[in-house]
Amino acid sequence: xxxxxxxxxxxxxxxxxxxxxxxxxxxxxxxxxxxxxxxxxxxxxxxxxxxxxxxxxxxxxxxxxxxxxxxxxxxxxxxxxxxxxx
Numbered sequence: 001x002x003x004x005x006x007x008x009x010x011x012x013x014x015x016x017x018x019x020x021x022x023x024x025x026x027x028x029x030x031x032x033x034x035x036x037x038x039x040x041x042x043x044x045x046x047x048x049x050x051x052x053x054x055x056x057x058x059x060x061x062x063x064x065x066x067x068x069x070x071x072x073x074x075x076x077x078x079x080x081x082x083x084x085x086x
Contacts, residue, residue, distance in 0.1 A: 024061075031075045040077045048074035048086045055085065 040048065052058050052070040063070050066082045073079045080086070 027069060027072060031072060034075050038076050038078065040075055044077075045074055048081075051081070051085050055083075057083075
């Protein structure tokens with residue numbers, strides 16, 4: 001496991017956080033409105049997120065490896081996991 005000084009991580013995605021604010025609502029709206037030509041198909045998107053939720057680098061919806069919001073990164077077909085897990 002990475003040795004970061006982070007608070008205990010519950011391995012959640014932003015869409016699962018109880019205390020969502022306008023920023024996360026905007027993030028999810030952005031994901032919903034990605035052009036279908038570049039958007040990851042639903043089944044593959046969910047598979048990618050499943051991989052991320054099992055990854056030790058996920059913290060509060062963000063990848064500690066690259067700093068992205070994993071839900072946004074996974075939403076575009078051309079994007080890849082920085083550790084090539086998907």
